[in-house]
Amino acid sequence: MDRGRIIFLNGVTSSGKTSIVEAMQSYDDPFFYVVANDLFENTIGDKHLRTDYWKYLSEAIIMMYHTAKVFSDHGKHVLIDGILVERPELAPHYEQVKKIFEGYPLEIVELHCPLDICRQRNLERGDRREDQSEEQHRIMASDIQYTYSVDTSQHTPEECAEMIINTLFKSE
Secondary structure, eight states, rough: OOOOOOOEEEEOOTTSHHHHHHHHHHOSSOOOEEEEHHHHTEEEEEEEHHHHHHHHHHHHHHHHHHHHHHHHHHEEEEEEEEEBOOOTTTTSSHHHHHHHTTTTTTEEEEEEEEEEHHHHHHHHHSSSSSTTHHHHHHHHOSOOOOOEETTTTSSSSHHHHHHHHHHHHHHH
């Protein structure tokens, strides 16, 4: 059985990851499962998140990557809704991702969105700190080898989803 594709949507909060995931999941072909930082954060009790947030979240994120591999091993395409940040608990995060997914069909897609637009989206959402995107941007991994990039300030989530699918699945 062929492995399913693993598409890592990498971007700061409010860059449009979850909206693009939802748009990509509206397709019948290709069909996508999803794993997300937020989903795996919910596997950790609040007490532990308050005690040592990054320790526990980092462990859950690594488990998330291994879960994505299980989907792929079963021939299923999977989207990762996440962000490659270089925190001491994960460092070197990007290198770990490359090692974990070695031999797997991993595509990392950059979701670019100007930080002032992310800031406005954070304010509109009300469930994020105003400067949360900037904070994440400061610790985001550098020198990532992206397969593709979309500007979520210039295109709707549906347009971004279509561009990603057309680019990554056009030969199928």
